[in-house]
Amino acid sequence: MTALTIDRINKRYGNLHILKDISIPIAQGEFVSLLGPSGCGKTTTLRCIAGFERPDSGRILFGVRDVTHALPEQRDIGMVFQSYALFPHMTVAENLSFGLEVRKVSVADRQRRIAEVLAMVRLEGYDKRYPRELSGGQQQRVALARALVIEPSVLLLDEPLANLDATLRDEMRFFIRDLQQRVGITSIYVTHDQAEAMVMSDKIVVMSAGTISQFGSPREIYERPVSQSVAGFIGRSNTISGKIAEALGQDSYKVETPCGSIGTTGPAGLAKGAEVKIMIRPENIRTLRHDAGISRQQRAGEAGHGDNALTGAVVNSIYQGSANQLAVKLGSGDRIVVDVGGRNPLDVGEQVTLRFAARDTWLLAS
Amino acid sequence: MTGSSSGVEKTIWDHLFTALVAAIYIFLMFPIVLVVLLSFNSGEFLAFPLEGFSLRWFEALFSNKRFLDATLYSIQIAATSTIVNGVIGTLAAIYVARHATVFRDYIRLVMTAPLLVPEILTAIALLFYFYEIRIGTDYSIGIQIGHIVVTFPYVFLNVSSALFNFDRSQEEAARSLGAGGWMTFRRVTLPAIKPGIITGCLFAFVISFDIFNISLLLKSIGKNTLPLELFDYLRFNFDPTAAAIASLSIFMTFAAILIIDRTVGLRSLRF
Numbered sequence: 001m002t003a004l005t006i007d008r009i010n011k012r013y014g015n016l017h018i019l020k021d022i023s024i025p026i027a028q029g030e031f032v033s034l035l036g037p038s039g040c041g042k043t044t045t046l047r048c049i050a051g052f053e054r055p056d057s058g059r060i061l062f063g064v065r066d067v068t069h070a071l072p073e074q075r076d077i078g079m080v081f082q083s084y085a086l087f088p089h090m091t092v093a094e095n096l097s098f099g100l101e102v103r104k105v106s107v108a109d110r111q112r113r114i115a116e117v118l119a120m121v122r123l124e125g126y127d128k129r130y131p132r133e134l135s136g137g138q139q140q141r142v143a144l145a146r147a148l149v150i151e152p153s154v155l156l157l158d159e160p161l162a163n164l165d166a167t168l169r170d171e172m173r174f175f176i177r178d179l180q181q182r183v184g185i186t187s188i189y190v191t192h193d194q195a196e197a198m199v200m201s202d203k204i205v206v207m208s209a210g211t212i213s214q215f216g217s218p219r220e221i222y223e224r225p226v227s228q229s230v231a232g233f234i235g236r237s238n239t240i241s242g243k244i245a246e247a248l249g250q251d252s253y254k255v256e257t258p259c260g261s262i263g264t265t266g267p268a269g270l271a272k273g274a275e276v277k278i279m280i281r282p283e284n285i286r287t288l289r290h291d292a293g294i295s296r297q298q299r300a301g302e303a304g305h306g307d308n309a310l311t312g313a314v315v316n317s318i319y320q321g322s323a324n325q326l327a328v329k330l331g332s333g334d335r336i337v338v339d340v341g342g343r344n345p346l347d348v349g350e351q352v353t354l355r356f357a358a359r360d361t362w363l364l365a366s
Numbered sequence: 367m368t369g370s371s372s373g374v375e376k377t378i379w380d381h382l383f384t385a386l387v388a389a390i391y392i393f394l395m396f397p398i399v400l401v402v403l404l405s406f407n408s409g410e411f412l413a414f415p416l417e418g419f420s421l422r423w424f425e426a427l428f429s430n431k432r433f434l435d436a437t438l439y440s441i442q443i444a445a446t447s448t449i450v451n452g453v454i455g456t457l458a459a460i461y462v463a464r465h466a467t468v469f470r471d472y473i474r475l476v477m478t479a480p481l482l483v484p485e486i487l488t489a490i491a492l493l494f495y496f497y498e499i500r501i502g503t504d505y506s507i508g509i510q511i512g513h514i515v516v517t518f519p520y521v522f523l524n525v526s527s528a529l530f531n532f533d534r535s536q537e538e539a540a541r542s543l544g545a546g547g548w549m550t551f552r553r554v555t556l557p558a559i560k561p562g563i564i565t566g567c568l569f570a571f572v573i574s575f576d577i578f579n580i581s582l583l584l585k586s587i588g589k590n591t592l593p594l595e596l597f598d599y600l601r602f603n604f605d606p607t608a609a610a611i612a613s614l615s616i617f618m619t620f621a622a623i624l625i626i627d628r629t630v631g632l633r634s635l636r637f
């Protein structure tokens with residue numbers, strides 16, 4: 001069931017076209033992240049859903065109810081802000097009570113629900129504290145509790161973790177996700193942090209310059225990005241340019257590149273001769289010393305499981321402790337970054353063979 | 367070694383600077399202390415040496431009908447200025463902070479103009495204007511408007527800065543929780559800007575109570591504010607009643623500062 005429908009909304013500020021025909025269907029209980037660099041329109045989209053901005057055209061539906069022209073207070077939303085936006089002159093309990101008082105909930109029910117929600121965010125016993133007496137993480141949990149205590153139909157989160165330090169941010173990601181799943185509330189989460197979007201979301205909307213670049217599950221977006229900009233924004237990636245030489249199946253192609261012919265996976269329907277970029281994630285490449293590589297390549301060739309092998313020289317080695325990286329320069333001049341795990345027996349200048357499976361590649365339209 | 371010697375030099379300069387600041391303050395505060403001392407003097411003249419402690423000049427002040435009337439008139443005008451400015455100064459600050467767009471800076475400038483234009487010029491301009499629209503100085507309305515105009519910027523500026531420091535997402539949070547515009551203002555915005563309103567109002571009261579030029583030009587016949595009455599009195603008398611009046615003004619100012627400190631804290635003062 002579609003809990004929330006964003007249907008071709010547009011928003012302009014003067015000459016700036018902030019949102020261009022944005023459509024997003026969101027299912028009941030789903031956690032959807034709007035991900036993109038600042039200025040891509042993600043926050044404006046959220047503010048349109050909340051009712052703080054009104055789209056110039058298009059519709060926003062909560063279930064079957066058209067809320068496009070409803071005021072924020074008529075929408076039944078819970079919202080968590082980057083600045084927390086707690087009421088500083090009210091205690092934690094009074095902050096939580098505010099939305100319930102507006103809804104004319106009885107005193108007894110109010111107290112019960114406040115106690116329940118405080119337990120949910122693990123802040124029992126903090127009800128008499130003022131926001132300034134709490135740490136950043138605690139304030140954020142109060143903000144979350146205040147949004148949830150009114151049992152809204154949609155939870156909106158506007159970069160809620162941006163003001164927290166890195167350790168706390170990691171902890172809060174799982175906390176929010178866990179809470180969201182327990183409550184089962186449809187949630188929309190705005191962030192510019194791709195790692196945050198990846199670990200928390202059911203679906204990610206990748207936005208750029210007022211349009212949706214891609215809408216899909218974290219796995220789809222990571223493994224099957226639709227463009228080089230999406231591939232570059234989510235995680236690290238290498239690309240090699242080439243031309244389609246032959247379609248081997250519905251989604252597998254042989255691509256001719258300056259470093260030779262490469263077996264790849266790609267979206268269906270690419271025509272022969274089309275210019276493409278082959279995307280390979282650094283963690284999907286195995287690195288072997290040149291001599292060792294040749295024999296294995298031959299064995300792989302005999303087995304015929306579509307492995308690719310490229311040769312190059314190590315030009316840079318980055319030590320990061322647990323996950324080290326090598327930059328390898330291919331004969332064609334392309335630089336490829338590969339992950340080599342904790343131990344790195346290869347030195348700069350050594351000749352190496354890079355091996356990767358066709359299924360771990362993805363073709364991007366050039 | 368050089369480090370420690372320069373450290374000694376620095377403390378010498380620190381002491382000198384402290385002494386200088388203290389000297390300036392003593393110089394500035396001395397007359398005030400003198401006036402307060404003289405108002406409690408039992409002697410006949412506004413002069414030293416002090417002869418003894420007495421409240422007779424305060425008694426003289428409060429038994430003098432002209433002074434009593436002037437005090438009440440001053441309080442009435444100051445209170446009216448405070449209440450009117452408390453409302454329109456706050457509304458104006460909200461308008462400029464929230465809704466003024468293209469002309470915001472110009473509007474802000476006009477709003478604070480009474481602080482920038484010499485008071486006497488404002489007084490002359492208002493005087494001409496009141497005669498032009500045939501109100502003249504026959505009624506208290508003229509002097510009252512003058513006081514409102516001159517004290518308006520104190521409320522406007524204090525509320526403006528309170529609004530500037532206010533995180534508007536609090537209002538959005540209230541709206542998202544289901545509160546309408548009025549309820550959001552009453553329960554979220556107003557408590558947040560209350561320190562600015564209180565501070566601005568107290569300043570408006572004290573300034574209105576003390577100003578002279580506006581009152582001198584715009585007063586209606588036969589009705590004096592306290593500073594005017596004091597001025598009239600000093601032209602023909604030189605006894606400590608004048609000092610008692612001055613002390614009264616000083617006490618009121620201190621009372622205002624005390625109220626600000628107790629209610630909103632002196633740190634919230636901004637100009």
